[in-house]
Each structure stands twice: as C-alpha cells, then as structure tokens.
Amino acid sequence: METTVVKALTLLEALAFSDGPATLTSLAQTCGQTKSNTHRLLKTLEECRYVRQDAQARTYEPTLKLWELGTRFFGRSNLRAAAAPHLLALAKATGESIYLSTIVDDEVIYIDKVESRHAVRTHVEVGHRAPLYCTGTGKAQLAFSSEETIDRICANLVAYTDNTVTSPTVLRHQLAEIRARGYATTCGEWRPGVLAHAAPIRGLAGIAVAGISVVGPEERMRRADAEAQVDALLEAATNIAEALGLTAAEP
Known part of the structure; x- marks a missing residue:
C-alpha cells in the first residue's frame, strides 16, 4: 500500500473529524506523523483545494471539496x-x-x-x-x-x-x-x-x-x-x- 497516500488520507480524516480548525502540531500528533511530513502533506492538499489554512490563526480545516x-x-x-x-x-x-x-x-x-x-x-x-x-x-x-x-x-x-x-x-x-x-x-x-x-x-x-x-x-x-x-x-x-x-x- 502506498504510504504517502495512506498518510494523506489519514490526515484528511483527522481534519474531517476534528471539532474545529486544527493546528499543525495537533494534526501531527493525531496522525502519528512528524511535523515536517504533516506540513508537506497539508501544503499538497491545500494546492489541490482539499484543505484551507488560516494563516493568522495558523490552523487548517477541510474545504467543501x-x-x-x-x-x-x-x-x-x-x-x-x-x-x-x-x-x-x-x-x-x-x-x-x-x-x-x-x-x-x-x-x-x-x-x-x-x-x-x-x-x-x-x-x-x-x-x-x-x-x-x-x-x-x-x-x-x-x-x-x-x-x-x-x-x-x-x-x-x-x-x-x-x-x-x-x-x-x-x-x-x-x-x-x-x-x-x-x-x-x-x-x-x-x-x-x-x-x-x-x-x-x-x-x-x-x-x-x-x-x-x-x-x-x-x-x-x-x-x-x-x-x-x-x-x-x-x-x-x-x-x-x-x-x-x-x-x-x-x-
């Protein structure tokens, strides 16, 4: 099974079931991934319009896509x-x-x-x-x-x-x-x-x-x-x- 795909899907699920916008640290902890790897996946998901970032609050949330x-x-x-x-x-x-x-x-x-x-x-x-x-x-x-x-x-x-x-x-x-x-x-x-x-x-x-x-x-x-x-x-x-x-x- 492709590890990157699994990690990305796990990250999306964590965002979808979160009670609200989530921080990079909390997402990394929830998914059991490093912050650097989580950040890289979030950027990719953001480019694909599955995730949006609130730069001021430094949080992430899923889009309606x-x-x-x-x-x-x-x-x-x-x-x-x-x-x-x-x-x-x-x-x-x-x-x-x-x-x-x-x-x-x-x-x-x-x-x-x-x-x-x-x-x-x-x-x-x-x-x-x-x-x-x-x-x-x-x-x-x-x-x-x-x-x-x-x-x-x-x-x-x-x-x-x-x-x-x-x-x-x-x-x-x-x-x-x-x-x-x-x-x-x-x-x-x-x-x-x-x-x-x-x-x-x-x-x-x-x-x-x-x-x-x-x-x-x-x-x-x-x-x-x-x-x-x-x-x-x-x-x-x-x-x-x-x-x-x-x-x-x-x-």
Missing part, C-alpha cells in the same frame, strides 16, 4: 434514484420543468431534471451551478442551512438582474418567511422572466440536503394555479425525503 465529491456520488445514486418517480409525477401535475439540486461550495448544483413539454420552457443543464440567494431552489435550501452558510452568502450578494436581492437585511427577512411557510418563490432574480416555486428536502435537524423546484416562464406561471403547484411541490419534497429514509424536523 470533500463534500462535493460525496454529494456527486450521492446525487448519482441514492438521491436521484429516490427522487426520479416524484420528479416525473410533479412534472405531470404542473406541466412545468422540475429541477433537483443540492448545495456545493455555497452554490446550487443541478443534479437531475424533467423538462416541460411546452415549446417555451426554462432550460438548465444537469451539472450547472447557480447562485444560492437568487434562485428558487437555492433560497429554499439556504433558508434551511446553517447560520454560518447564511452569513457567508450575505457577505457576497451580487446583482444578476434588477430583481436580485442584494441587501443582507432583506435576504434574511425573506429566508425567515421561507422557513415559516416551507417553500420559496422567486421571479426574475437570476434570469429575467423566470418564476419558480421551490422546496427543501430536509434531513437531520431540519437542515436541507437537497431542493426541488417547479420552474417556468413568468407569464404562464402567473396564469397557473399557484396553490395547486405548491401543494404538489411540497408533497413531492416530503415523498423524496421519505424515500431517502430522512426524517425532516419541524420548522
């Missing part, structure tokens, strides 16, 4: 398989495009979709990334994310359209409303003329592990029965959570 790897595997297997029949049912009930997504590196990444049969419809490729704070599925998941995540997002609000919310105060108020009602509605915040209803798929402690959205052209969506669409959306989110064996906490 590990989470992204796990999420991609999860998305290809359990989540997509569990969600597939419910995406189809929701598309049939609403007649609009349905998207399944999750959060990676503080962005939404789309992992599956069912496109509307309408000639005029929205289109986002599977694997595409989008902002958390101005997409329906992003806001639905952000509302049920950690305060740390919300703080990071609020510190970097950039306008994509005239409707994009760039005020942290306004965004936090909207997220509180989303938590209260259990779903998000956005219109033209990322792409002009697009309206979306979205709901989180929640796991332990009510934290969002994914999101599902009904998306279509604003003009057609405003003519539709929004209440019926939202009811079908929330039912689909609940069904997917149950299919995954997740128990969503009460908001």
Whole structure:
C-alpha cells in the first residue's frame, strides 16, 4: 500500500473529524506523523483545494471539496434514484420543468431534471451551478442551512438582474418567511422572466440536503394555479425525503 497516500488520507480524516480548525502540531500528533511530513502533506492538499489554512490563526480545516465529491456520488445514486418517480409525477401535475439540486461550495448544483413539454420552457443543464440567494431552489435550501452558510452568502450578494436581492437585511427577512411557510418563490432574480416555486428536502435537524423546484416562464406561471403547484411541490419534497429514509424536523 502506498504510504504517502495512506498518510494523506489519514490526515484528511483527522481534519474531517476534528471539532474545529486544527493546528499543525495537533494534526501531527493525531496522525502519528512528524511535523515536517504533516506540513508537506497539508501544503499538497491545500494546492489541490482539499484543505484551507488560516494563516493568522495558523490552523487548517477541510474545504467543501470533500463534500462535493460525496454529494456527486450521492446525487448519482441514492438521491436521484429516490427522487426520479416524484420528479416525473410533479412534472405531470404542473406541466412545468422540475429541477433537483443540492448545495456545493455555497452554490446550487443541478443534479437531475424533467423538462416541460411546452415549446417555451426554462432550460438548465444537469451539472450547472447557480447562485444560492437568487434562485428558487437555492433560497429554499439556504433558508434551511446553517447560520454560518447564511452569513457567508450575505457577505457576497451580487446583482444578476434588477430583481436580485442584494441587501443582507432583506435576504434574511425573506429566508425567515421561507422557513415559516416551507417553500420559496422567486421571479426574475437570476434570469429575467423566470418564476419558480421551490422546496427543501430536509434531513437531520431540519437542515436541507437537497431542493426541488417547479420552474417556468413568468407569464404562464402567473396564469397557473399557484396553490395547486405548491401543494404538489411540497408533497413531492416530503415523498423524496421519505424515500431517502430522512426524517425532516419541524420548522
């Protein structure tokens, strides 16, 4: 077995299971390695974006790249398989495009979709990334994310359209409303003329592990029965959570 690979994986595991950012000395002791060897491995992992260093505090912590790897595997297997029949049912009930997504590196990444049969419809490729704070599925998941995540997002609000919310105060108020009602509605915040209803798929402690959205052209969506669409959306989110064996906490 390649010793360097084993040492690097041991170091990553030590970082992942640490209660917080760890020092070089503590990591060397935990892994049973010399400080010089641990430092060399940390530099390599940092260059590969698996580890970040706080130069001022002189500590290290894992980045979300590990989470992204796990999420991609999860998305290809359990989540997509569990969600597939419910995406189809929701598309049939609403007649609009349905998207399944999750959060990676503080962005939404789309992992599956069912496109509307309408000639005029929205289109986002599977694997595409989008902002958390101005997409329906992003806001639905952000509302049920950690305060740390919300703080990071609020510190970097950039306008994509005239409707994009760039005020942290306004965004936090909207997220509180989303938590209260259990779903998000956005219109033209990322792409002009697009309206979306979205709901989180929640796991332990009510934290969002994914999101599902009904998306279509604003003009057609405003003519539709929004209440019926939202009811079908929330039912689909609940069904997917149950299919995954997740128990969503009460908001």
